[in-house]
Amino acid sequence: MAPVSVAFIVYDGFTLLDFAGVYDPVTRLRTMGFVPDLSYIVCARQEVVHSSEGITIIPDAVNIPLPSFDYIVIPGGNSVKDLMNDRQFLDWITVSGPVIASVCGGSLLLGAAGILRGRKATTHPGLRSVLAHFADAVSEERIVEDHGVITAGGVTSAIDLGLYICERIAGCDVREKIASQMDYPHYQTGLR
DSSP states (O other): OOOEEEEEEOOTTBOHHHHHHHHHHHHHHHHTTSOTTEEEEEEESSSOEEOTTSOEEOOSEESOOOTTOSEEEEOOBTTHHHHTTOHHHHHHHOOSSSEEEEETTHHHHHHHTTTTTTOEEOOOGGGHHHHTTTOSEEOOSSEEEETTEEEEOSTTHHHHHHHHHHHHHHOHHHHHHHHHHTTOTTOOOOOO
8 A cells, every 4th residue: 555644734723523533543544553654744834723622732744835645634613714714824725636624614614715616515514504605515414525625514523534534545444443443333424
């Protein structure tokens, strides 16, 4: 298997579970020995970031170019509304090449960046009317993938997104083993 690299994006006001729910299963690809060449880092545009719950994160990398990664994962959070107007942040996440994934309100950042034009997407049920301004189709499915862009619903769908990415990278059997190790019997994507 070829090496795989993942950039987890954080910013002031991100939702911790949006981040951790994806981070935990994806990093198990390496820690459980399924993808030894998996590399992952936490990236931000500043040196210290605080989640909306008050957790402090010191990112591994600050303001680095993102096109060299295979996957970019963007959480939602309380500050999404402000970031939707932050052209520098939106330009930073607007890259071609990597698979871009978001959780909850993170899809609104993808939308504001223009990444969802011509695509189907999902988000938290309370944000679907806003998402409709950016995506061609808004879905109630828990996970939606459309041409290299993966969006997930509300905060707990982060775990499903993490497992979905595991399956995408290493197959269904590996995803099942990771879910079992996590004691997570609830995996669902809504994909047909």
